[in-house]
Amino acid sequence: MDKKGGITGSIFCLCLLMLSLSGCAEETTLPSETVTIVDSTGRSVDISCPVERIVSITSAASEVICALDAGDRIVGRDSYSLVAPHLGDVPVVAGSSASPNIELILELDPDVVIADTMLSDDLRERIEEAGIPVIVESAWDATTVIKVVRNFGMMLDKEERAYEIIGFIEQYQYIIEERIASLEEANKPAVYFEFYKPYFTSSSGTPLDNLVTVSGGKNIAREESTRYPTASPEWVVERDPDIIISILSAAEDITEEMLKEAREEILSRQELNSVKAVEDDRVYVLCSAIRSGVLSIVGEFYLAKWFHPDLFEDIDPEEVHEELIQELFGQKLEGVYVYP
Numbered sequence: 365m366d367k368k369g370g371i372t373g374s375i376f377c378l379c380l381l382m383l384s385l386s387g388c389a390e391e392t393t394l395p396s397e398t399v400t401i402v403d404s405t406g407r408s409v410d411i412s413c414p415v416e417r418i419v420s421i422t423s424a425a426s427e428v429i430c431a432l433d434a435g436d437r438i439v440g441r442d443s444y445s446l447v448a449p450h451l452g453d454v455p456v457v458a459g460s461s462a463s464p465n466i467e468l469i470l471e472l473d474p475d476v477v478i479a480d481t482m483l484s485d486d487l488r489e490r491i492e493e494a495g496i497p498v499i500v501e502s503a504w505d506a507t508t509v510i511k512v513v514r515n516f517g518m519m520l521d522k523e524e525r526a527y528e529i530i531g532f533i534e535q536y537q538y539i540i541e542e543r544i545a546s547l548e549e550a551n552k553p554a555v556y557f558e559f560y561k562p563y564f565t566s567s568s569g570t571p572l573d574n575l576v577t578v579s580g581g582k583n584i585a586r587e588e589s590t591r592y593p594t595a596s597p598e599w600v601v602e603r604d605p606d607i608i609i610s611i612l613s614a615a616e617d618i619t620e621e622m623l624k625e626a627r628e629e630i631l632s633r634q635e636l637n638s639v640k641a642v643e644d645d646r647v648y649v650l651c652s653a654i655r656s657g658v659l660s661i662v663g664e665f666y667l668a669k670w671f672h673p674d675l676f677e678d679i680d681p682e683e684v685h686e687e688l689i690q691e692l693f694g695q696k697l698e699g700v701y702v703y704p
Contacts, residue, residue: 397413398410398411398412398413399411399413399519401499401518401519403499403500403515404481404500404502404508404512405481405500407500409497409498409499410497411476411499411519413519413521415437415475415476415519415520416437416475417437417439417472417473417474417475417476418434418437418438418440418475418476418477418478419438419439419440419457419469419474419476420438420440420441420442420445420477420478421440421441421442421445421457421458421460421461421464421478421480422444422445422461422478422479422482422501422503423444423445423614423657424480424503424504424509424512424657425478425479425503425512425516425657426438426441426442426445426447427445427447427503427656427657427658428509428513428516428657428658429478429516430447430448430451430693431513431525431529431658431692431693432513432517432520432522432525432526432529433525434516434522435450436450438451438454439454439455439472439474440454440455440456440457440468440469440472440474441454441456441457441458442456442457442459442460442461442464443456443459443460444460444614446614447653447693448693455468455472457469457472460480460482461479461480461481461482461483462482462483462484464479464483464487464491466487466490466491470491470496474496475496475497476496476497476498476499476519477491477496477497477498477499478498478499478501479499479501480500480501480502480503480504481500481502488500499515501515502571503656503657504571504656504657504660505571505656505660506571506574506575506656506661506664507578509533509657509660510533510534513526513529513530513533513658514526529658529692532688532692533658533661536664536688537661537664539679540578540579540664540665541578543668543672543675543676544580544672544675547672549582552582552671553581553606553671554581554582554584554603554604554606555582555583555584555605555606555607555608555609555671556584556585556595556600556605556607556641557572557576557583557608557609557610557611558608558609558610559572559610559613559652560613561594562629562633563594563595563596563597563600564592564593564594564595565585565592565594566583566585566592566593567583567586567589567591567592567593568586568588569591570591570592571655571656572611572655573585573586575655575660575663575667576667578664579663579667579671580667580668580671580672580675581607581667584600597633597635597636598635600636600639601636601638601639604639604640605640606640606644607646607647607648607670607671608630608639608641608646608647608648609648609649609650609670610626610629610630610647610649610650611650611651611655612649612650612651612652613652614651617699618651618653618699618700618701619700620700620703623649623702623703624649624703626649627647627648627649627703627704630642630647631647646670648666648670648702648703648704649702650663650667650701650702651700651701651702653701654666654685654701654702659685659688659689659692662681662685662688662701665679665681665684666681666702681702682697685697
C-alpha cells in the first residue's frame, strides 16, 4: 500500500469506527413539538416540528440540509444552492441572503426560512411578521459548521445523521490540528486572499480569515478595522504575502480554464511583480464550494497543504473530497475546484 493511500484509508477507518460507536446509542427523541434553536446571532428561535417546508437562501445551509438527507424539504432557494441535482428544479427566491424576494418566499408558505448574516434585520422582521420563523446561521464558517449541523439535526429530527456527519468532520479536522499545533507564528505563511473582485478581502473573525487560521496561515488583513476592506496594490506589496489565494464563486460550473484565467490575471498585475508569493510561484485559486459548510474541511486540507507542503505530503485533498462527497451526498466527485 502506498503512503498516501494508507493515510486516507486510516482516516476513513477512524471515521467508520466513530460512526459505529455513535450508532450504539439510542437516537435522541424530540421532547416536544417545538424546538428552540439559538442561531449565530444569539437569537432564540422557536421552530414548530415537524419541519417539512424549508426556504434556504444560503448555499452553505442548503448543503448541510442535503447532507442530513432532508434536501427534499427545500421548497425555495438562493441562486447558489445547487449542491444536489434536484435543487435545480426548486424555485429561486433570492440571489443570496442579501436580496430575498419576500413575496415569493411568503407564497411558498415555508415552516422556516434559513439565511446567513447578509440578511438585514428589516427583511428578517418582514418575514417573521408573516408568522414564519427565520434562522440566521453562519454555515459558511469552518469554525461554526459543526454547531449548525447539530442545530439542523435537532430541528429536522435527523440527530443520528448529524452525529455521523460531525464524526467525519471532526476526524479530518483532528489531522490538521495535530500537525500544525506545534508551529510557531514565524513558521506560518502570510496569506493574502481576495474574492468577488480584485483586492476585496476580509479581516479578523470572518469565515475566510478563520479558514486561513485553522489551516495554519496568517491573514495579512486580520488587523484591519473594516470587516470587508478593499485593499490597494500598494497595501499588498507593503505586507509582501508569502501566498496569494483567489476565491472563485460557485454560482456557476467552474472549469479548469476559469481557474487558470483567475490565476493568470493576478500574475499579470504588474504592481504585484515584486511580491514574494508571485516571485515564488505560490499563487492559487480555490472554488468557494469547498471553503464553507460541511465541505469546508476540503478547503482546509488544500490550504494546509499549500501552506505547509512538508507536513501534508502524504495527504491528497482530492481523495478527502471524494470520500466526503460520497458519504455526505451519495455522489461521485466531478469538476475541478483548485488550480494549480
